[in-house]
Amino acid sequence: MVVIVCNGPGELSTWVRPLALRLHRELDLRPRVPAAALGLDLVLVPCPNATGREHQVAAGMGLFDRILPARKFWPLLLWPRRYGAWPRQGVVVFLGGDQFWTVLLSARLGYRHLTYAEWVARWPRWNDVIAAMGPTALEALPRRWRDRATVVGDLMADLSESARQETPLPAGEWVALMPGSKRAKLQVGMPFLLDTADRLARLRPQVRFLLPVAPTTTVAELLAYASPANPLFGSYSCGEPELLDDAHGLRLRTPAGSEILLLESHPAHGALSQCALALTTVGANTAELGALGVPMIVLVPTQHLQVMQAWDGGIGLLARLPLLRWLLGAALTAWRMRNHGFLAWPNISAGRMVVPERVGNLTPAAIAQEAADWLDQPQRLEGLRDDLRSLRGQPGAVAALAALVRQLLPPTPPATPPAPGALPAAPGLHLDD
Numbered sequence: 001m002v003v004i005v006c007n008g009p010g011e012l013s014t015w016v017r018p019l020a021l022r023l024h025r026e027l028d029l030r031p032r033v034p035a036a037a038l039g040l041d042l043v044l045v046p047c048p049n050a051t052g053r054e055h056q057v058a059a060g061m062g063l064f065d066r067i068l069p070a071r072k073f074w075p076l077l078l079w080p081r082r083y084g085a086w087p088r089q090g091v092v093v094f095l096g097g098d099q100f101w102t103v104l105l106s107a108r109l110g111y112r113h114l115t116y117a118e119w120v121a122r123w124p125r126w127n128d129v130i131a132a133m134g135p136t137a138l139e140a141l142p143r144r145w146r147d148r149a150t151v152v153g154d155l156m157a158d159l160s161e162s163a164r165q166e167t168p169l170p171a172g173e174w175v176a177l178m179p180g181s182k183r184a185k186l187q188v189g190m191p192f193l194l195d196t197a198d199r200l201a202r203l204r205p206q207v208r209f210l211l212p213v214a215p216t217t218t219v220a221e222l223l224a225y226a227s228p229a230n231p232l233f234g235s236y237s238c239g240e241p242e243l244l245d246d247a248h249g250l251r252l253r254t255p256a257g258s259e260i261l262l263l264e265s266h267p268a269h270g271a272l273s274q275c276a277l278a279l280t281t282v283g284a285n286t287a288e289l290g291a292l293g294v295p296m297i298v299l300v301p302t303q304h305l306q307v308m309q310a311w312d313g314g315i316g317l318l319a320r321l322p323l324l325r326w327l328l329g330a331a332l333t334a335w336r337m338r339n340h341g342f343l344a345w346p347n348i349s350a351g352r353m354v355v356p357e358r359v360g361n362l363t364p365a366a367i368a369q370e371a372a373d374w375l376d377q378p379q380r381l382e383g384l385r386d387d388l389r390s391l392r393g394q395p396g397a398v399a400a401l402a403a404l405v406r407q408l409l410p411p412t413p414p415a416t417p418p419a420p421g422a423l424p425a426a427p428g429l430h431l432d433d
Helices: 009-026 054-061 070-078 099-109 135-139 143-148 155-163 183-203 219-225 284-292 313-319 325-339 345-350 364-375 378-392 397-408
Strands: 002-006 038-044 066-068 091-094 112-117 129-132 149-151 173-178 207-212 242-246 249-253 259-263 277-280 296-301 357-360
Touching: 002 009, 002 099, 009 038, 009 054, 009 155, 009 284, 009 397, 038 054, 038 070, 054 066, 066 070, 070 099, 091 099, 091 397, 099 112, 112 397, 129 135, 129 143, 129 397, 135 149, 143 149, 155 284, 155 378, 155 397, 173 183, 173 284, 173 364, 183 207, 183 219, 183 296, 183 364, 219 249, 277 284, 277 364, 284 296, 284 345, 284 378, 296 364, 345 378, 364 378
Parallel strands: 002 038, 002 091, 038 066, 091 112, 112 129, 129 149, 173 207, 173 277, 207 259, 277 296, 296 357
Antiparallel strands: 242 249, 249 259
């Protein structure tokens, strides 16, 4: 039994899915091979930044024999057999969330324990194997636990390899709009980015737009946030878009005539990797874009403080402080200047400003002009792509992590030979990643 532990949609698409595909490719696993001795399960764990729909996203992947949503995690620890049979031997793999949850789960099930450590392994004593992303995670370990660690590389470095195999977009200068997946971000992001798209289209008529629909939201919800039903709608001049669905695909069209292609297939790595630029909020999407080598402008508009109180992370905490909410923009700017703090994952990883972060009272006009300036300098954009690719390192981390999982699995019993004259069993289904 292989049990993957995860918390949110970003980790599901960038870490869990690639590993699950690789394991199915190398092993006979349920549900792809229904009669297999081993199953591949997913356990979602409590996380304040999760949406609550992660189990639905995972179910749509068709990769897991059993999926337990986060609300069932504590009952699982108390009464595991309530959720089905658990073999005596197995492996629990940490791929997102609080690492302590996998400590508890592996101890409760009596399984071996593997942690993928992006920056630090917090419980090395209770890990059988630590898969370190790089030297930083390895050197953060106390020396007596380092023999349990192997550097496998960055799982997200493999995204660009798989993305190249996908169908090319129609010709054009594509810009991705990524308003986020949570209510608080969409409430600001949808009208802001639609207004920005209209202004950018006037500056560069050749530009084309796409918007990947996050798996935890719907097209109907996007339309609602881009309509007068959104209390922030009147703050922007884009107007209410209409939904088009014809041979050219599912699209939003603004009153000014800007069309935004909606991508409902998930993950949309192939399409995103072909974009010249992305306009995005903070979050796991900045890590995905960085892994794909897509230049981006990261936007944190602070003018809607009442909405930002629902944001996650430090931004949300600052916005909830009753005496400082009105100083949020200035506080964020001062914090970043004094502590060299970064919000986008490529910048956090590099420890320097690789992609631009715009924080404060932002306007669609200013962001559209900045985007046009970037698009007008293709050599500068290519240099940014090279910087992003260099941060991720070489592909191969998914294969290395899968090999560690296989090493921890108990030996698979030999298959029973078929009776004389019997037809051979159908081969297991393997999906190339």
